[in-house]
Amino acid sequence: MRIDIITVLPGLLQGPFDHSMLKRARDRGLLEVVVHDLREYSTDTRHRQVDDYAYGGGAGMVMMIEPIDRILKVLRSQRQYDEVIYMSPDGLLLNQPLANRLSLTKNLVMLCGHYKGVDERVREHLVTMEVSIGDYVLSGGELAAAVLTDAIGRLLPGVLNDETSALSDSFQDNLLAPPVYTRPVDYNGWLVPPVLLTGDHGKIDHWRMDQSRLRTQQRRPELLQNNPDE
C-alpha cells in the first residue's frame, strides 16, 4: 500500500513512521509513506506562498486551490488513487470500521490543512473523502494524518506478527478488549485473576469474552447496540 501525504510542514511527519509497527511495515515493503512539501507546488517561486487572505475578510489565512490542484494532478498522472482524503474536523469520524475499510485500498492521498483550512473548492472538486480523528480542532492535519496512517498501517497483513492480534483489539466486533496481565503474579498483594493461570484455554477464552462484554457494557454501552450478536 502507498500513502502520499501533502503538507506545508513536512518536518512534522519525520519520525512517526520510523518506529515500531509502521517501521516494520515499511521495512517489509508492505507500506510506503511519501511526504510531499506543498510549497514545492506553489506558483510563486520566490516566496513559495500557498495561502492567502480569506475573501470576505476575517482572521486567518486560507490554503489556495492552485498548488493543491497542481500536486494532485502530478500524483494522479502517476497512479490511480482509491481516495484523496482531506483531514478535517467536520469529516467522517475515524473509527475501526473506517480504518479496516481503508486498509484494503492500494493508494491513498492525505491532504493536511493548516490555518483556517483549504479553499472550499478543493473540498468540492478535488478530494473524494474527508476524515476527522475526533471532535476537537488541531492546528494542522499532520498529526491527524499520522494517526490515520498508523490505524491503517498496523492492519496490513504481515505487519503484526501474530495476525490474529489485530482482531482481538478493542472495537473489532464492537467490543472493547479485555484486561491483560504479565509478571509478577502478585505485586503488593494485587493479584492476577487466577483463571489466567489455569492453562485451560477454553476457560480463559470464556473469561476474556465475559470481561470484554462487561467492560463494553460499563464504558461504551452504545457499542453493544451495534453488535448483531448481542
Ligand code: SAH
Ligand atoms: N477552521 C476549521 C479548522 C481548521 S484547523 C474548522 O473550524 O473546521 C486546521 C487544519 O487542521 C484543518 O484544515 C485540518 O486539516 C486539520 N484538523 C484540525 N482538526 C482536525 C481533526 N479533528 N481531524 C482531522 N484534521 C483536523
